[in-house]
Amino acid sequence: MNWEPLILTFKLALVTTTILLVLSIPLAYWLAYTKSRLKPVVETLVSMPLVLPPTVLGFYFLIAFSPNNAFGNWLNEWLGIKLVFSFVGLVIVSIIYSLPFMVHPIQSGLSSIPLSLKEAAYVMGKSRYSTLVNVLLPNIKPSILTGIVLAFAHTVGEFGVVLMIGGNIPGQTKVASIAIYDEVESLNYAAANFYSAVLFVTSFCILLLVYLINGGHLKRFWK
Amino acid sequence: MIKIKLHKALHAAQGEMLLDLNLEIEQGTLVAIYGPSGAGKTSTLKILSGLLQPDSGMLSVNDNLWFDTKQKINLKPQQRNVGYLFQDYALFPNMTVLQNLAFALSKKQDRSILQELIEMMELGELQNRKPATLSGGQKQRVALARALVQRPQILLLDEPLSALDRKIRSKLQNYILSIHRKYNLTTILISHDIGEIHKLADKVIILENGQVAQEGTPTDIFINQKISGKFKFTGEVLNIEQEEVVYIVTVLIQNQIVKVIAQSTEIEGLKIGDQVMVASKAFNPIIYKID
Known part of the structure; x- marks a missing residue:
């Protein structure tokens, strides 16, 4: 059996989720507390991947990143980065594609914390950063975990956007979902079944773990 | 300041x-x-x-x-x-x-x-x-x-x-x-x-x-609003009950429960939980030393 597409899938999901977590905390913080008039616009942009067909996103990325166009050409010539049909390109597009799945839980977690906790920390002389790290984030652990898992799972489940911008290069862009499609096309059901079963079982286990942790079912084991 | x-x-x-x-x-x-x-x-x-x-x-x-x-x-x-x-x-x-x-x-x-x-x-x-x-x-x-x-x-x-x-x-x-x-x-x-x-x-x-x-x-x-009484305390109304023609108002003053007789006109607009002043002008309280 060829494990390469599965390993690539989890590598992509891991890299994407890590970068997303770092990006989403400040973004969600801004969205949760800002009074700016730009807020609805930013919120809409963050949520767009929820409603757009992945192919639309993939199509525009393909156009933008293509070395035949100004932006893609500039990236290629000056930075030596080729984003179309490459792993780096997949990571970037996955970050945008899974953004709402990370931002929304963290944002709603932050909004649900009583304002007085933040105010109490400020009155004690604590900076915004210290308040975020010591007071806000520790109290929304379930939301952060939900965000991590949803973003990870959503990246694993990507198909359309990868097909458009990644293509089907083994070890580079051939992730499990593409591999399944590929094997079914060539009537190789055994291989397709192998990839599908691995994805099915892993997804089930990850989601089960989240519900167990957030539901407090595991607490008795470490208390 | x-x-x-x-x-x-x-x-x-x-x-x-x-x-x-x-x-x-x-x-x-x-x-x-x-x-x-x-x-x-x-x-x-x-x-x-x-x-x-x-x-x-x-x-x-x-x-x-x-x-x-x-x-x-x-x-x-x-x-x-x-x-x-x-x-x-x-x-x-x-x-x-x-x-x-x-x-x-x-x-x-x-x-x-x-x-x-x-x-x-x-x-x-x-x-x-x-x-x-x-x-x-x-x-x-x-x-x-x-x-x-x-x-x-x-x-x-x-x-x-x-x-x-x-x-x-x-x-x-x-x-x-x-x-x-x-x-x-x-x-x-x-x-x-x-x-x-x-x-x-x-x-x-x-x-x-x-x-x-x-x-x-x-x-x-x-307290010093209208009445110039000498004997007055503020408290909270705990209960109001009717007894024959008068009403008995139970008032909590500090930690003491006091019952006061009131006319129907006096209890008008009064409800449980209200802050009230109990005052009297027409009699002299007697002071005892408690042994």
């Missing part, structure tokens, strides 16, 4: 309201703010602590300017060193009692204050518990201790005792009085309880619709 001259347009539930404060508070006094809900009491405390920015005016504490629109001074809440007791206590759920107190320490501060406050507020047995496992009165003591860790000059208490039962309330009032005196604080307390204000406050400010309606000592404001 705290000098307050501040204006702020508030978007209250009843619509726009202008909060217009013009006050002077002596160092070391305990001032109570009394008034209907939505009068701007909590907003006043938030403005003093820097959590809410006024539209215009000035605020100075012991001759240090904290806020001045003319000179464009506006100290952040972090720079004001104010102790603030929130209505919902605002204890950090992820930290134990001790960690909650320790988080309030400033960078180079000596940790010995923690032990002092833990002893004073009798928190020794609770120090390793999380806030979620504490009762209301216990949370209140932790929050009060935490507000004092940074040794503030000013202590702001937003209806600290309203959610507690009578017995615990009276105990906590004593805590507040003793810390107020011990640390020579200037304390501003929001309260709906006239009895509590009598017990604690040197001065009362009555806020109505964002304006200071009355200012003075609790006795001047709540």
Whole structure:
């Protein structure tokens, strides 16, 4: 059996989720507390991947990143980065594609914390950063975990956007979902079944773990 | 001395309201703010602590300017060193009692204050518990201790005792009085309880619709209104029952329950929970020494 597409899938999901977590905390913080008039616009942009067909996103990325166009050409010539049909390109597009799945839980977690906790920390002389790290984030652990898992799972489940911008290069862009499609096309059901079963079982286990942790079912084991 | 001259347009539930404060508070006094809900009491405390920015005016504490629109001074809440007791206590759920107190320490501060406050507020047995496992009165003591860790000059208490039962309330009032005196604080307390204000406050400010309606000592404001009787107490109506042609009103005065006979005209508009004054002019009370 060829494990390469599965390993690539989890590598992509891991890299994407890590970068997303770092990006989403400040973004969600801004969205949760800002009074700016730009807020609805930013919120809409963050949520767009929820409603757009992945192919639309993939199509525009393909156009933008293509070395035949100004932006893609500039990236290629000056930075030596080729984003179309490459792993780096997949990571970037996955970050945008899974953004709402990370931002929304963290944002709603932050909004649900009583304002007085933040105010109490400020009155004690604590900076915004210290308040975020010591007071806000520790109290929304379930939301952060939900965000991590949803973003990870959503990246694993990507198909359309990868097909458009990644293509089907083994070890580079051939992730499990593409591999399944590929094997079914060539009537190789055994291989397709192998990839599908691995994805099915892993997804089930990850989601089960989240519900167990957030539901407090595991607490008795470490208390 | 705290000098307050501040204006702020508030978007209250009843619509726009202008909060217009013009006050002077002596160092070391305990001032109570009394008034209907939505009068701007909590907003006043938030403005003093820097959590809410006024539209215009000035605020100075012991001759240090904290806020001045003319000179464009506006100290952040972090720079004001104010102790603030929130209505919902605002204890950090992820930290134990001790960690909650320790988080309030400033960078180079000596940790010995923690032990002092833990002893004073009798928190020794609770120090390793999380806030979620504490009762209301216990949370209140932790929050009060935490507000004092940074040794503030000013202590702001937003209806600290309203959610507690009578017995615990009276105990906590004593805590507040003793810390107020011990640390020579200037304390501003929001309260709906006239009895509590009598017990604690040197001065009362009555806020109505964002304006200071009355200012003075609790006795001047709540008692010396019309009656010039010699024998009078304030209390709370606990019960009203009809007996034949008269009514018997049960009143709680301090910790004593007193029954007063009233006519139907007197009890009109009176309901359980109302603050009342029991007074008499026409007889001489007799004083006994209790052996």
